[in-house]
Amino acid sequence: MTDEPDRDEVDALFASLDHPMAIVTTVLGAERSGCLVGFHVQCGIEPLRYAIWLSKANHTYRLGALAEVFVVHFPRSEHYGLGALFGATTGDEVDKFAQCSWHPGPHGVPVLDDLDDWFVGRRVALLDPDDDHVCIVLAPLAWARSGKTDWLQLSDVLDLDAGHEPTERPAAS
Numbered sequence: 001m002t003d004e005p006d007r008d009e010v011d012a013l014f015a016s017l018d019h020p021m022a023i024v025t026t027v028l029g030a031e032r033s034g035c036l037v038g039f040h041v042q043c044g045i046e047p048l049r050y051a052i053w054l055s056k057a058n059h060t061y062r063l064g065a066l067a068e069v070f071v072v073h074f075p076r077s078e079h080y081g082l083g084a085l086f087g088a089t090t091g092d093e094v095d096k097f098a099q100c101s102w103h104p105g106p107h108g109v110p111v112l113d114d115l116d117d118w119f120v121g122r123r124v125a126l127l128d129p130d131d132d133h134v135c136i137v138l139a140p141l142a143w144a145r146s147g148k149t150d151w152l153q154l155s156d157v158l159d160l161d162a163g164h165e166p167t168e169r170p171a172a173s
């Protein structure tokens, strides 16, 4: 360890860990939103809990800060196109749900028809450390599982330019 840690080094370390990506969708009133998420993990056993982190720059955050229910989908490697739709375009500019197949799931939250692995989660906490992301803790209510595990990994989507960089100021409403 050096006295002056090299930020590039720790970025490379974290990126090298690699992990599956998620696509998170939610609904608030008549408005739908969703984005590609790398920051997500199981965070409780009894009771079962799962955490997602939403960037404050994202359209999905602005709905998600008030929404009660989310669907967390786990895309496989064949779903790069959906990853690009949800990770490289923003609901501030395009209607992502006009460009993919979906149906209203529990509580009206969009379930993406091409994805077989997902759960519906009810928000039980929102943790805001006053940084660029908020943590939303979910209690899984319902789920679907294909048994396939060739997940779309972080390393598969590092070429995507995020629709919103997390360093952007939240858009004025």
Ligand SMILES: Cc1cc2nc3c(=O)[nH]c(=O)nc-3n(C[C@H](O)[C@H](O)[C@H](O)COP(=O)(O)O)c2cc1C
Binding pocket: 033, 034, 035, 036, 037, 038, 039, 040, 053, 054, 055, 056, 057, 058, 059, 060, 061, 086, 087, 088, 089, 090, 091, 092, 154, 157, 158, 160, 161, 162, 163, 164, 165
């Ligand atoms: C590799 C990668 C990882 C990402 N991880 C997250 C994440 O963990 N949380 C998040 O809120 N956004 C994440 N994003 C950014 C959003 O998916 C992206 O800005 C999206 O366009 C936002 O769409 P929205 O404005 O419609 O919500 C990631 C993007 C990429 C390309």
